[in-house]
Amino acid sequence: EDQVTQSPEALRLQEGESSSLNCSYTVSGLRGLFWYRQDPGKGPEFLFTLYSAGEEKEKERLKATLTKKESFLHITAPKPEDSATYLCAVQVGGNKLTFGTGTQLKVEL
Amino acid sequence: DGGITQSPKYLFRKEGQNVTLSCEQNLNHDAMYWYRQDPGQGLRLIYYSQIVNDFQKGDIAEGYSVSREKKESFPLTVTSAQKNPTAFYLCASSIRGQAATNEKLFFGSGTQLSVL
Numbered sequence: 001e002d003q004v005t006q007s008p009e010a011l012r013l014q015e016g017e018s019s020s021l022n023c024s025y026t027v028s029g030l031r032g033l034f035w036y037r038q039d040p041g042k043g044p045e046f047l048f049t050l051y052s053a054g055e056e057k058e059k060e061r062l063k064a065t066l067t068k069k070e071s072f073l074h075i076t077a078p079k080p081e082d083s084a085t086y087l088c089a090v091q092v093g094g095n096k097l098t099f100g101t102g103t104q105l106k107v108e109l
Numbered sequence: 110d111g112g113i114t115q116s117p118k119y120l121f122r123k124e125g126q127n128v129t130l131s132c133e134q135n136l137n138h139d140a141m142y143w144y145r146q147d148p149g150q151g152l153r154l155i156y157y158s159q160i161v162n163d164f165q166k167g168d169i170a171e172g173y174s175v176s177r178e179k180k181e182s183f184p185l186t187v188t189s190a191q192k193n194p195t196a197f198y199l200c201a202s203s204i205r206g207q208a209a210t211n212e213k214l215f216f217g218s219g220t221q222l223s224v225l
Binding site for chain 1: 115
């Protein structure tokens, strides 16, 4: 059975304190890995797609990386507006998406 | 602005009642989806549709029904057979759907359904 596990469940950072969120997966035939950001009471918003091990993508203070077993979302010098829940999802054969439970990030002044 | 509109934002259901959640998109996307989000769980697929007048069950379709009479609209009905309907419901769309690989999803703002 395809599984996606995100850690930690919750993370509290001080403004400027860099850290990483983890998404580990056990799937057969990974076609792609997605990162989304979700604000409270809103729908997820697309951030990145990663296709193969070794790939990296960046957007502002966020950088996503992919290995054969996990993906990291690195947050450099975060600001309070980066506070949100970050969701990871993997796409496998048949193009089914499996979502993780998310990491709730809180960045404080 | 193009996007996905879900309504209402909040909905309350009485026991034995069917309720319908609205989802409209003006992105001209072929595919539309309904997901359910519960605290501590990942998003779970209820139904999806790749073209008008066609839709497929997702992982948790029991107690739900959908229709796709227009490309822009994909309403979800939560029937009385769904015994635990309290959740946050998300509608999404993508350009071509599950026939394509690695398509990103565009989500609406969600509907919170609660049982009275």
